[in-house]
Amino acid sequence: MVAPDSREPVDFSHDDTISVHGGRPPRVPDGPINQPIVASSTLHAGGPFGYHREYNETLNALENVIGQLEGGTAVTFSSGMAAANAVFDLFAPQSVIVASKFSYTGVSVRLRELADAHRITLRLVDITDMDAMREAIHRDGITASWVWIESPTNPMIEIGDIRATAAMCHEVGARLVVDNTFMTPVRQKPLALGAHVVMHSVTKGLSGHSDLLMGALVTADHELAEEFLMRRVLLGAVPSAFDGFLALRGIRTLNVRIDRAEHNAQILAERLQDHPCVRVVHYPGLPGHKNAQVAKDQTSGPGTVLSFETIGGPEDAQRVCESVTLMSHATSLGGVETLIERRRRWPAENPEISETLIRLSCGIENVEDLWADLRAALDLLLR
Ligand SMILES: Cc1ncc(COP(=O)(O)O)c(C=O)c1O
Structure with a gap:
């Protein structure tokens, strides 16, 4: 047998290749091509870690992929809320925090x-209003130490200008956190x-199959990454190796899932806009969206x-959600299956959100089947 030429490995940097090939074990004869599930609470002495809360080989492989995709060091947590609370734990007493008026309910409730x-x-702010953001970051001579935004916001799908907000934060030494759950790093x-x-919230699009809970924080600041790891160690909010394996397996198909689900979202948004029982559609892929241009400038797709929002009252919107037969009437987002829910069914949801607002997380099914299901549910309101 002729020995293959020894070559330097290809230096890959594209997201779709990183998703598939990042975090793989070394290529050794008869070694696995997938990162195994390393189920071990304790580790042999002599290394820098020693215990699963600090280090787990399966989680480390996943963190390598998420870190490469986002451009920093990733630390995983047992849920998105655990990751959020690890940041909140670093807030100095009496510090000023600026946050989006509309955020994921759990984040809003915890900050309150x-x-x-x-x-x-x-200080709660409309993240689409840059004058209001500047004023909130520096008010009455007191500067914010952290700014927390989502873009798009959940569930209003507002778009904040991340570059402009980051520049304001850098000017005054505030730290900007962006919840990137909705877009994922490939967008x-x-x-x-x-x-x-x-x-x-790795629970959502990154893992993509609605079968685990996980969170992650990513930063290019080495000291901050160390602090996040210490929060995980001391607060104990560490994922299991099994969930690490599932999330890594999910990430392998991230790009193709997002491409397909986004294609479906665009078509459904356009058709919803023309349905007589729909008052308004919030989606940055529609030219009429208030911040469509900002979205275009800072993302590679509308998500x-x-x-x-439907016509009629809350009971009409609720009826639509309860009448679908292919989509699932359930909370959450980012899975391969389409999920639909009326957000105000949750008592803790922001009362400024319309009672008839329905959130639709598009999956990867055939879009004609999805539309047939949704249109039939909406048509019930015509009777
Ligand atoms: C935008 C956003 N951030 C954070 C979270 C919290 O994540 P988890 O449910 O993984 O704790 C969610 C959950 O729905 C979310 O939608």
Whole structure:
């Protein structure tokens, strides 16, 4: 047998290749091509870690992929909320925090709890209004220490200008965290736009199959990454190796899933806009979206989640969600299956959100089947 020429490995940098090939074990004869599930709470002494809360080989492989995709060092947590709370744990007493008026409910509620307990001063802001953002970051001579935004916001699908917000934060020494759950790194890279930290609910699009809970924080600041790891160690919010394996397996198909789900979202958004029972559709892929241009400038696509408001009252919107037969009437987003829900069914949801607002997380099914299902559910309101 002729020995193959020995070659330097290809130096890959494209997201679709990183998703597939990042975090693989070394290529040794008869070694596995997939990262095994390393189920071991403790590790042999002599290394820098020693225990699963600090280091696990399966989680490390996943963190390598997420880190490469976002352009920083990733630390995983047992849920998106655990990752968010690891950041909140770094807020100095009485510090000023600026956050989006519309954020994921859990984040909003937790920030309000911290403010009500006088541990932070919370300034809520419309993240699409850059004058309001500047004013909130520096008000009455007191500067914010952290700014927390989502873009798009959940569930209003508003778009904040990440580059401009990051520039304002850099001017005054505030740290910007961007929850990138909705877009995933294959559509938006907040660190490259100037953010200090990216937060993910890995539960959603990154893992993509609605079969685990996980969170991640990513930063290019080495000291901050160390602090995040210490939060995981001390707060104990560490994922299991099995969930690490599932998330890594999900990430392998990230690009093709997002391409397909986004294609479906665009078509459904356009058709919803023309349906007589729909008042308004919120989706940055529609030219009429308030911040469509900002979205175009900072993302490589409009994403897989949209929301829309129906005619009539809450009971009509609820009826639509309860009448679908192919889509699932369920919360969450980013999975291969399409999910639909009326957000105000949750008592903790922001009361400024319309009672008839429905969030639609588009999956990868055939779009004609999805539309047939949704149109039939909406048509019930015509009777
Ligand atoms: C945008 C966003 N951020 C954070 C979270 C919280 O993530 P987890 O459910 O993994 O704790 C969610 C959950 O829905 C979310 O939608």
